[in-house]
Amino acid sequence: MGRIANKIVFLILLANCLYAGESSDILFLFEKGNEAYLNEDYKESVNRYESIIAKGYESGTLYFNLGNAYYKSGNIGQAILNYERALKWLPNDENVTVNLKIANLGVKDRIDTPPEFFLFRWYKKFVNLFSSRGWAIWVTLSAIVAALSFTLSWNLDLRKLRFLVRFIMYASIVVFLVALPEMVQRYRIETNHDYGIIIDYSVKSLAAPQGSSTELFIVHEGTKVNILDQDRDWYKIELIDGKQGWIPAGSVGII
């Protein structure tokens, strides 16, 4: 028993060391990117940030900074794409939402969003209070508190404290029951790759996934589209107002 525990501890430490090694490397790149941004060398900044992503690491802040760098270098589509990605990690971050709003002003296509039912809107706001990791902390903490208070009230004669411990237990169970579905919901949002942003200046949307088919409409850089289907190098997209068409996969960035 003891030997296994030792092994686990060792593995965790080893992983941490490896992580720390790579982490400092990434931090270096991140700081270089920030530096380039400060010097208004936005292209360099974009390159630095992108190389972090290429190494297989990501974070909400990174996407936010990358979005800024793209925006400053005039690449609206990429800017919006990265702000949207940042929102996945930082759903309640004001900086991201403000910058996304400003970047969206530069989008050519104006598609009216149908208004949402207010309950859905509230629910969405509530879910977006935390990322899935944030909700996971709530889930974990409430579970621990509930478990401990349960253990205490079940096995010990607490006399006067009994009511307090019971109350803490029920309260934490309620928190757990609320946070768990929100965590799952956020997890689903974060791992959802059904939405994309047009990154090419203007893209002709066709009736079928063939270059020769009828052109239906044109979408411009920065427009958010729902990806319904894929066929080789083509995505079937749907706009917010319900228009559907096929566009080349390379002209859209998946959020």
Place this chain on the structure above:
Amino acid sequence: MILKQFLLLIIFVSFSFAKDIKMSAYVDRTQITADDVITFTVEVEGTTDFPNIPTPGGDDFVVISGPSQSSSIQIINGSMTSSKTVKWRLAPTRTGKLEIKSIGFKHKRKTYKTNPIFITVVDKSRKFASGQNSQQPQKSPQQPARPKTEHELYLEATPSKTTVYKGEEIDVSFDLYYKNVKTFSRKKLPDAQGFWMEEFPTRNNPDVTTEVVNGIVYKKASIQRLAFFPTKTGELTIDPMIIDCEVIVPRQRRKSLFDDFFDDSFFSDSFFGSTKIKTVASQPIKIIVKPLPEEGKLSNFSGAVGKFSIQSTIDTLETTQDQALTLKYKISGIGNINALKLPDLNFPKSVEVFEPKVERDVNNKRNKIQGTVVYEYVLIPRRAGNITLPALFFSYFDPSQAKYHRAVSRTFNINVRSQEKLFASQNLGLRKEEISLLGEDIRFISRENPTWYRSNSSIFSEAWFWIVNTFTLIIVLSAVGFRWWTEKMETNVAFARRRKASSTAQKGLKEAKKVMDVGDKETFFSFLDHAIIGYISDRLGLSTSGVGRQEIEIKLKERNVDVEIIKNTDSLLKRLDLERFSSGALSDSDCKSLFEESQNIISSLSKVI
């Protein structure tokens, strides 16, 4: 009145000069029935010294009355014209196509001759209309017969062409041929499906000329000109144009000797007659529209037919980023100006292009429809650098040469300077929403070291999440288990005894050892005995007192315990019984071995029961 005219003749006779004589002969109708009478008029103009005009001869007609003569003198702009009119009333002698033979006379050693006039005489019973078509010379073989109901009045539509290319202009002039029309008004312009129609301006008082058609003199007024541009191919029809005319109807008078005298144009005046409204229609025109030839068709041809040129202008060649430029393309020429379309423009990607403002100006003042189309584009360069606005190729088809041509505009190279220190939020166009945000920039980057995650990782791939939650689960389960355990220990004696058996046995052994160290051997043996028997009865749930060796042996056998162990247990218990009663006979080392043996027995028993 006649008197007055004679007086004038007398006064001005001395001013007359010998001029060339103009002579014409006409009849009032060319189609009559066998019972009708026609008036044959010969007019001689240009001399005051009128010769004698001979009576029309021939067997086809007989002179009923005449000649009745009248002469007039007119002075216009100082030049005098005098004319003499001689009229006969003739009756046909047979039906069919008859000829009024030409009349000739000599004047100052010159011979003048009138044209022969052909008259169709039909039987009274036959329909009047049946003979009409042969009279009307047809413009082209496919034209339908013009329904002419009124001899005095008809509207003639004359197309400039009847076979055209799609998009080519056809001019149709509408001429009114009439004798006694006071006024007219256009009632309906022709409907022409498949055409784009353009009107030429009309004058209120059209020019009136005199024209002789089939021997009948008509006044001809050109009342309307229309231009048609076919937009389809195939056989198309331009529908008739309809006009209302106010026609003078001579007053009905009794026939008398003075008829001839009064049957004079001078009296055919509104003063003498009443008017009535008549509606006349032109004949429909069939047009054959050919498709444009495929041969030599240019790639970006968009249907312009005619002759065109293109001009492009730009307001500046030097600009700053995000400053709007105005680019104009002006296409001008003759042809179907309304069907003009600019070909697709290939502007550089960095230039934002707004929808062009299109101004069309059609000019119908000339002989052919002309016009200009101006496309005004507003361009906003979004990036600094040199931009080339490429040349525009505008293709059109020239029907007169039956060839495609291409007009080319010039290219522009524009130098776009960058706008220094201008933030992106300001250069994203002029949009309503942005006014409130103008001057605001995106939020600055975050510079603190964030928490890094592996790509495609999620909360469910985090180790701590699983470890902590498993730990929590363990706490809950152990709390539940502990509770269950304590409850069972309290309520179930047999269970408690069984659970506590080994610890009770250990305790007994410990006490036995204590006693052994003191040297109380009798108590030592009894303690060992108790520990072993107590352990077995606790484990097997036997009563606490009075358990004999035999009973233990039986119970162990029931449990299918190994025979060896049963034998050892039995012999050990036997020995302990023996030693207890022969006290002090055993050495300390023997005691120790006995103690160890008891320990071994208990541990070996703990494995099987």
